[in-house]
Amino acid sequence: MDNFLCIAPDVRLGQNVKLAKFINLDGCTVGDNTKIGAFVEIQKNAAVGKNCKISSHSFICEGVTIEDEVFIGHGVMFINDLYPRATSAGGELQTEADWKVQQTFVGKGASIGSGATILANITIGANALVGAGSVVTLGS
Numbered sequence: 001m002d003n004f005l006c007i008a009p010d011v012r013l014g015q016n017v018k019l020a021k022f023i024n025l026d027g028c029t030v031g032d033n034t035k036i037g038a039f040v041e042i043q044k045n046a047a048v049g050k051n052c053k054i055s056s057h058s059f060i061c062e063g064v065t066i067e068d069e070v071f072i073g074h075g076v077m078f079i080n081d082l083y084p085r086a087t088s089a090g091g092e093l094q095t096e097a098d099w100k101v102q103q104t105f106v107g108k109g110a111s112i113g114s115g116a117t118i119l120a121n122i123t124i125g126a127n128a129l130v131g132a133g134s135v136v137t138l139g140s
Contacts, residue, residue, distance in 0.1 A: 014050065028060075031068065045101070055114070063101040063120075070106050073114035073132060078104055082120045 004021035011025045014032035027044025037056035046060050049068035058072050063080040080101050088098050102120035110124050113132030122136055
């Protein structure tokens with residue numbers, strides 16, 4: 001693509017996907033007609049549906065599934081680890097082998113306001129509205 005996009009070769013992009021500059025996509029799937037803003041990271045094994053809008057500075061981590069027609073506001077952060085730690089019991093830096101990814105699901109047509117944080121192992125229902133600045137600790 002160009003020097004300001006970091007898109008791994010295993011990323012699957014649908015038709016008419018619009019990508020801003022300064023994004024990082026790795027091993028994810030993005031559906032048709034979805035728009036991804038600047039400074040967005042979408043990690044491996046995450047999926048974004050069709051006709052979505054992912055606003056700038058958002059982070060979609062491994063294990064997140066976003067259905068069709070979802071709006072993600074600016075600076076929305078998803079978290080996929082219930083018990084984050086830097087080191088293992090032996091004192092070494094943790095690797096992927098030291099933790100289990102927790103799944104998070106965002107239903108069709110949901111809207112998540114700017115600055116929201118979505119904790120691990122959450123389900124946000126279809127057409128739900130998550131207010132700006134919210135911290136979601138329980139799903140619906």
